[in-house]
Amino acid sequence: MGKRDKVPALTFYGGAGQIGGNKILVEDRDTRIFLDFGEPFHLKDKFFIDFLMPRDRCGLKDMFFFNLMPPIAGLYDEDWLECTDLKYEPPMFDAIFVSHMHFDHAMHLRYADHKIPVHLGAAADKIRESWCATGSSKIEFGDHDFKGFRTGQKVKVGSLEIQPIHVDHSVPGAYGFIIHTSEGPIVYTGDLRLHGPRSDMTKEFIREAAAAKPIALITEGTRVSDSDPRENLSEKDVGERAKRLLTKNDRLAIVSFYPKDVDRMRTFRDVAKAAGRKFVVSTKVAHLLSALGSDPRISVPDPMTDPNMLVYARKMTRPAAYDKDYCDLVGHSDHVVDSGYVRKNQRQLIFHTDFAQLTELVDIAPEPGSMFIRSKSEPFEEDDAQDEVLMNWVEFLKLDFHQAHASGHASMEEIFGMVKTINPKTVVPVHTEHPELFSRCSQKVQIPVPLKRMIVS
Numbered sequence: 001m002g003k004r005d006k007v008p009a010l011t012f013y014g015g016a017g018q019i020g021g022n023k024i025l026v027e028d029r030d031t032r033i034f035l036d037f038g039e040p041f042h043l044k045d046k047f048f049i050d051f052l053m054p055r056d057r058c059g060l061k062d063m064f065f066f067n068l069m070p071p072i073a074g075l076y077d078e079d080w081l082e083c084t085d086l087k088y089e090p091p092m093f094d095a096i097f098v099s100h101m102h103f104d105h106a107m108h109l110r111y112a113d114h115k116i117p118v119h120l121g122a123a124a125d126k127i128r129e130s131w132c133a134t135g136s137s138k139i140e141f142g143d144h145d146f147k148g149f150r151t152g153q154k155v156k157v158g159s160l161e162i163q164p165i166h167v168d169h170s171v172p173g174a175y176g177f178i179i180h181t182s183e184g185p186i187v188y189t190g191d192l193r194l195h196g197p198r199s200d201m202t203k204e205f206i207r208e209a210a211a212a213k214p215i216a217l218i219t220e221g222t223r224v225s226d227s228d229p230r231e232n233l234s235e236k237d238v239g240e241r242a243k244r245l246l247t248k249n250d251r252l253a254i255v256s257f258y259p260k261d262v263d264r265m266r267t268f269r270d271v272a273k274a275a276g277r278k279f280v281v282s283t284k285v286a287h288l289l290s291a292l293g294s295d296p297r298i299s300v301p302d303p304m305t306d307p308n309m310l311v312y313a314r315k316m317t318r319p320a321a322y323d324k325d326y327c328d329l330v331g332h333s334d335h336v337v338d339s340g341y342v343r344k345n346q347r348q349l350i351f352h353t354d355f356a357q358l359t360e361l362v363d364i365a366p367e368p369g370s371m372f373i374r375s376k377s378e379p380f381e382e383d384d385a386q387d388e389v390l391m392n393w394v395e396f397l398k399l400d401f402h403q404a405h406a407s408g409h410a411s412m413e414e415i416f417g418m419v420k421t422i423n424p425k426t427v428v429p430v431h432t433e434h435p436e437l438f439s440r441c442s443q444k445v446q447i448p449v450p451l452k453r454m455i456v457s
């Protein structure tokens with residue numbers, strides 16, 4: 001495209017009319033940046049399932065074949081284009097700004113040309129590193145120059161100046177952006193909530209965004225719907241409910257939630273403390289918490305020193321390097337335990353698990369009547385088929401099942417209130433299945449159409 005008109009333009013390669021998968025191109029004069037580079041939740045579902053997956057060894061060939069991703073010149077890494085008809089060209093994009101490290105905002109970074117620098121919060125970068133060190137080999141984000149920023153630190157890219165401002169979400173290191181273009185500021189919310197432990201950060205973002213008098217507000221709307229079915233408590237309410245439940249059941253408490261939700265980790269550590277129990281987390285969680293804990297600005301519990309936490313080392317034939325460090329400590333550290341310990345001391349413990357680790361319950365053998373608390377924060381945790389399997393486990397093990405969810409996203413009323421406070425010239429709803437409902441809070445809604453260039457003025 002090269003030199004363009006001065007008017008800033010937005011193109012939505014993901015995130016339009018769907019929850020997640022944000023991939024928003026901002027063009028201003030000669031500058032082109034992406035806001036997020038995520039994978040949509042159900043991108044591959046139509047043509048792929050279980051072990052039938054696009055072939056990584058063929059690069060992006062399968063993805064292009066089914067039109068799952070658009071072939072764009074100057075965007076993808078040379079390696080990923082090898083088997084495709086799209087010729088490699090040097091990058092035509094200046095930078096990618098990642099709002100936070102959820103896969104629907106960051107997972108496609110690995111496809112982007114590694115010569116394109118990636119800007120993300122300092123904590124988000126620590127999460128990325130931990131994710132790479134503890135994830136399966138498929139989880140990687142490319143060989144980019146990852147540049148960490150802090151709240152308020154403006155970043156200049158060509159004709160744009162990008163101002164990140166921290167927000168509260170279900171993962172640390174989450175940011176919204178004020179993008180100063182040649183025609184005025186454009187605000188992007190990323191994902192945010194107002195009922196979490198750091199709602200002060202989201203409020204600060206809203207204040208700054210309003211003061212900027214933006215020409216456009218690109219806002220998330222995960223829970224903008226007339227039927228928001230899942231019960232949503234505040235983070236504090238989740239803790240209170242769990243504490244109450246524990247007073248009625250003295251057996252093992254098993255809790256399942258997204259392992260990168262550090263706030264929920266803290267909540268259940270506090271629940272354990274109040275109940276005189278210990279909260280047991282996986283080696284992967286321990287790795288993440290210790291990576292984040294090295295940053296003095298983030299307060300996270302350290303399971304290796306916290307008197308109310310333990311690390312659970314699984315039995316493994318070939319443990320990964322980080323796992324082996326913990327496994328070697330079984331029997332030598334008061335803070336690392338195995339299934340034998342958990343089985344013997346069930347009534348003194350709260351055991352965290354995610355769906356993929358349910359099999360550990362076979363070794364732990366919870367007493368019938370033990371409690372299972374499911375506690376979600378994100379729309380992508382478990383699909384219907386997994387739900388059914390989980391409930392079969394609950395029934396088979398005769399567990400006492402409860403739920404306590406607190407969303408990572410603001411409610412419809414809160415989002416509409418935010419839009420009114422920021423009062424932008426144009427509202428652009430993304431990360432929502434109901435963009436049309438935004439007409440209730442603004443007369444200037446522009447609904448993004450996938451791949452269609454939108455001029456902001």
Ligand SMILES: [Zn+2]
Pocket residue numbers: 019020021102104105191431
């Ligand atoms: Zn998201």
Ligand SMILES: [Zn+2]
Pocket residue numbers: 100102169191408
């Ligand atoms: Zn998110």
